[in-house]
Amino acid sequence: xxxxxxxxxxxxxxxxxxxxxxxxxxxxxxxxxxxxxxxxxxxxxxxxxxxxxxxxxxxxxxxxxxxxxxxxxxxxxxxxxxxxxxxxxxxxxxxxxxxxxxxxxxxxxxxxxxxxxxxxxxxxxxxxxxxxxxxxxxxxxxxxxxxxxxxxxxxxxxxxxxxxxxxxxxxxxxxxxxxxxxxxxxxxx
Numbered sequence: 001x002x003x004x005x006x007x008x009x010x011x012x013x014x015x016x017x018x019x020x021x022x023x024x025x026x027x028x029x030x031x032x033x034x035x036x037x038x039x040x041x042x043x044x045x046x047x048x049x050x051x052x053x054x055x056x057x058x059x060x061x062x063x064x065x066x067x068x069x070x071x072x073x074x075x076x077x078x079x080x081x082x083x084x085x086x087x088x089x090x091x092x093x094x095x096x097x098x099x100x101x102x103x104x105x106x107x108x109x110x111x112x113x114x115x116x117x118x119x120x121x122x123x124x125x126x127x128x129x130x131x132x133x134x135x136x137x138x139x140x141x142x143x144x145x146x147x148x149x150x151x152x153x154x155x156x157x158x159x160x161x162x163x164x165x166x167x168x169x170x171x172x173x174x175x176x177x178x179x180x181x182x183x184x185x186x187x188x189x
Contacts, residue, residue: 030054038125038161046079046127046157053127057161059088063118067110069162069170070123075104078130079156085111088120104156108171127157 038044038055046053060068074081079100086094095114099107113121134140 032056035124038159040161040163042160044125044127044157044159045155046129046159048076048129048154048156050127051129051131054124056124057122059120059122060164061118062113062121062164064113064116065167066118066164067112067167067170068123068164069108069110070160071106071108071162072099072157072159073104073106074099074101074127074157076129076156077102078132080128080130081157081159082126082128083109083111084124084126085113086122086124087113087115088122094124110167110170112167123161125159127159129156 035054035056037058039057044053044055057068062068070083072081077100081099083097083099084094085097086092097109097111099109101107111123113119132143134143
């Protein structure tokens with residue numbers, strides 16, 4: 001008759017061990033007023049030694065034919081870019097687009113609303129860089145020296161909201177453009 005008691009003790013101790021080693025959430029949710037604003041034409045640069053950045057636009061009234069053009073570059077296996085298009089009316093929802101690229105290619109993309117009539121929308125940009133895991137202590141020491149040296153200041157992600165335009169005019173290639181933004185993602189027609 002000791003089996004159930006023995007089993008209960010094992011489950012209780014496993015629960016305590018699991019609670020001790022739970023992942024701690026590094027990013028706490030913020031209120032809308034606390035998030036920094038990224039204006040049109042302003043660039044968000046994310047460096048290799050950073051781990052998290054979150055910016056948003058002001059509330060925009062956009063209809064179905066209005067789009068926001070964005071140009072960005074993401075490089076590295078551990079760097080992720082997420083862009084949320086959020087409907088700001090009561091009961092609104094968000095759609096998420098995720099981007100990553102190991103080679104650091106430049107992209108142009110349009111973000112568009114999903115209602116025909118003009119509605120309030122805002123765009124949120126989140127850049128995240130996962131921490132690196134090491135098996136060898138010496139490798140970790142070498143990485144730490146590089147991380148806090150010159151290599152820490154290189155840009156691994158850049159993001160810019162170019163302008164609010166008609167959807168047919170976003171991400172058009174200008175012949176005089178030499179910014180390097182050559183790759184286009186599929187566009188909404």
